[in-house]
Amino acid sequence: MATKKEAIVLYPTAAIGHLVSMVELGKFILTHQPSLSIHILTTVAPYDAGSTARYISGVSGTVPSITFHSLPAVTLPPSIHSTANHETLTFEVLRLNNPNVHQALLSISKGYTIHALILDFFCSQAISVASQLNIPAYCYFTSGAASFAMFMYLPTIHNTTNKSFKELNTHLNFPGLPPMPSWDIPKPLLDRDDPAYKSFLNCSVLTPKTAGIIINTFEALEPTSLKALSDGSCIPDGTTPPVYCIGPLIAANNQTGGEHECLNWLDSQPSKSVVFLCFGSLGVFSKEQLKQIADGLERSGHRFLWVVRNPPSEESKNLADSSQNDPDLDSLLPEGFLARTKERGFVVKTWAPQVAVLNHEAVGGFVTHCGWNSTLEAVCGGVPMIAWPLYAEQRLNRVVLVEEINIGLWMHESESGLVMANEVEERVRELMESKKGELVRNRVMAVKAEAKAALLEGGSSSFALRKLVQSWKKK
């Protein structure tokens, strides 16, 4: 009988920031073990999670060892849509998907020996499917070690209080993290009666049962959090599985499939002179907030490249929605702003080729929502940040980036939640003109060098990947 080919199955969530990261993991595994076949299970998101179809067909066309399997769509009960947040909808779809994951694994295993199922942290409910089929499950965490450490310690905190984080109003001590204001914990975790809180808690309880944890970070970036994980402090009542830090994995420089006009504009700007403002796959602002940013940029006198989207509709709860048309800049931005700043500013509608921008010589600063992919992309480009979190675990990331790693400055929100024009102006000036800005810039350049070293043969991330691949061979 012919021996079966060997395969690894990856199970990401549908959000583009998670999917791309998982695909990069697949590609990285192939660089060390080209004979493997990588199978990726894809789901349909219950909300607009960024367009994935074009991206998936691009990967399918260029990496023959990666095959996508699209799981059948599941139907959510209509009642859930009216009340639930994005996280609850995601968990619900993933829960209903378990029989489809089971079926897909059975069907793949007809032609392949599956060595591992690597699931996104959000997909932890499928760990039971892997164990029914005797396939080792691994968790892939697409954000940093600090937020992973927080999630692993969540069950411990949960058991020591009856209160929700939103009632605590204090600084919390998570092993391996700087003192964390309770209001900077990810929003769905603030209320313990929120269904998303229960789902996250469940993921935190299930993840230590995996055969290993893979994190998109590198040892030199987050040594304190990683030490707390490896010495077991984050999971005091259980065993911490082996942790493999294989990052920074970021998408290659080819996101738009062509030269974007903003790159031509950057070509004509002086070295490290431009501040880039971009807020992830889902970040959007009200018209009033856009006005404050515009005024702040104008007053700062600095060059800028700014990605502007339409404000959110009522229903989309401050995230970009699927009907995202290009914005009408003249009606959204202050009168005359574009004309007055045309010598030193460039506004991109909706989406920019971020990796290419961050690697452009002209870019000297990045106002970011602190999504983890954006953070790693800034690190790899050696671009210091101004940290302005919007959703998910981004407030926690800000604390870590500014207070622990020292590669960003803190953007302060006013009491109303708006960031005012004078704050935008001051932070941009601080980053581009002050001694403090220079320190952050020097620090990010040092971290950039460490990131590069981690991925080289013999570097910490390369070594971790080798150990991971070896762990499959032993099983």
Ligand SMILES: O=c1ccn([C@@H]2O[C@H](COP(=O)(O)OP(=O)(O)O[C@H]3O[C@H](CO)[C@@H](O)[C@H](O)[C@H]3O)[C@@H](O)[C@H]2O)c(=O)[nH]1
């Ligand atoms: O105009 C744009 C906007 C975004 N991007 C890319 O889109 C990705 C955005 O990823 P990320 O910065 O991680 O933000 P989100 O899309 O918001 O990612 C989700 O997933 C991340 C990883 O788990 C979390 O850290 C975030 O908080 C969560 O919101 C990055 O690769 C960007 O380069 C562009 O190329 N152009």
